[in-house]
Amino acid sequence: MTSVGRELGGAVLRRLRDAGPQTKTQLAEALGVSRTTLTSAVRVLLDEGHVEDGPLAASSGGRRSTSLRLGSGRVVVALSLGERRVRVAVIDGHLTITAGVSIDLRDRGAAPGTVPEVVQQAVRELLADRRPTAFGCAVAVPGSTLYDEVRDGLADRYPGVAVAALPAVRAMAVGERHSGAARAVDDLLAVRLGNGVTTASVAGGQLAAGDRSHAGQVGHLRVEEFGPACACGRTGCLDSYASGVALVTQAGELARRGRSAGLAAALAGTGELDLADVVAAAQAGDPAVVQLARDAGQRLGQVVAGLVAHTDPRCVVLGGPVAALGGHLLGDVRSTVYRLAPAAQTESLQIVLSEMGERAVLVGAGAEAWDAWIDGLSTLPAAHF
Template identity: 25%
Template sequence: EGVSRGGRKPVLLRFNPDSFLVVGIEIEGDFIAASLMNLDLTIIKKSKESLLDSSEFGVIREIAALVKDLTKEISDEKILGIGIAITGLVEDGIVKRSVNLGWKNVPMEGLLRREIPDIPIYIDNIGKVGVLGEKHAGNGLRKENFIYVRVGTGISANFIFGGQLYRGSNGYAGEFGHMTLEPAGPLCHCGNRGCLEALASGRAIAERMKKIALNNKSCKIWEIVENETEITAKTVEEAARSGDETALQIYREAGYYLGIGIANLVHLYNPELIVVGGGVSRAEELLMRPLLESLQSRLLDELKNSVKVAPTILGDNENLIGAGALVLEKVL
């Protein structure tokens, strides 16, 4: 029973997180992952498949198969919804553009409803989904004003202000990776030069190493990979951990530029917390140490102790949990 303050005795209601389930889907350039979660966003089971066909029909087919497998012993009525995290710009269930998948104006929600007609479907950009995951189950729990910076193949920043996700006038807020930091810097896939994404993303880290390694066959990366196609941010991280000074310097530079970008965010928005997630954040101190040094060197004195910067605590499940959180935001 609840505490009585006179009148009828109050009844303490307990939330049952297992009363319904949600499905989370994560779509990256080379894989699709899916998870079944309860309303606490605890993962009950999950699966991951290589993405062999990245056309819209190949992806839809793979999602339908994964959902069918995850929910084969569960009635549709028990599934509150399917949340989908995808790289790219999303508006009203339409993927306006996804560079990783090579998509433009794909009516993803409509196509999926043909395959899965009886379960609600919600689709959003992977960064916005990520910040919702932090809000419901990560470092952002019970925080009113925080920013989630995702550093993966691309870079984005998404915002919780006053406890609510900020989307911008068209829903495209968060393209932090296309903030120009070096006007004469490397060419970004967007067509501009010197974008943060061209300087500090997973793609940028790999490209920087390829450029150096192809001109230096004694580079330690060649002890880890057999050819340039195997050079990724992850293999550069492996080289850095083995003591390769070239790889260490590449991560220092990435952290340096991220620190500059995040300092700009702090000066603009004065958040209480910055959460750093995405695949590149798994490099931990290789990235975070130079990032924090760069950030602190640029902040106004009054702001240096007002913001906490922390890596995500959700690990490799951050996008799946975020996709589940997207359903909760839409339904509950």
């Protein structure tokens, strides 16, 4: 098959992944090619087992056509390496999670240097009983420091399997657009609130990456000239107000100063607080913690307002562990953005909490794994693809 044919084969696979089963006529129209050209590419994909016959399409008055779908034996493995959990999922050809496992890193006593081993163990545990044929793997991580280490470890462990890595917020954006709060929205802004604040934007259906794929590190934007110290060495950064680490630190101060009885009790019981304690106190209506969440929402809203003015999204989705603060955070993000961003851009703007939670990251990582596998197919010799 020619290089053009290989590219068309890849386009067919992506279309079936994103849109579900399609007839040949639907595929030809969506991809802008003739039915004859498409049939040639599909024949190779059928012979290789990459696609198979799907359900009968709805009748349009004549004989019902058989659709095509991705081969049921094709799956990928997606990993989400969160702040304290490793989540592993098997993702089928339509980006549906068919099986998964979640491992608490604290239960495993995982030091930073052992995380790649924990990841590999999680993959082994998931595949041990099911033994699916995995054709690709992608890992989404909240920070960039473990990208190469985790990806290379998986590549060594599973030779011949396409392995990719991407920031968790980029995976979140893809997952939310595919099946979450921003379903089918071509222009959106994803904001992930974890140990740092990161963003990813989708414009015209395409993820923006930037010159060195470092786009979205907004947690180190200064929102106050003389604010708390940030891990980056500066002061007053957004991370020092709205990240999970900052909120736990501030909650600890509230507990020690007697401002929150609930947090004080949690601190006395365990000797330290974590984000779950802060979220529980907020959900219980603790006035001091509610105000903490609202302050974080206002600071975050300042930055999101600028991003809205620059990217003009139709939807902003807040996700990540800190988003569990819910309405106490969301309300002030909304009011700040609507107050500061240009009115013409906020008139129909939706600002919502993620419906999927960390599942959005897994789905987005699954999409990246499928892309890595499809890209690998498109580089094979013409006789093979």
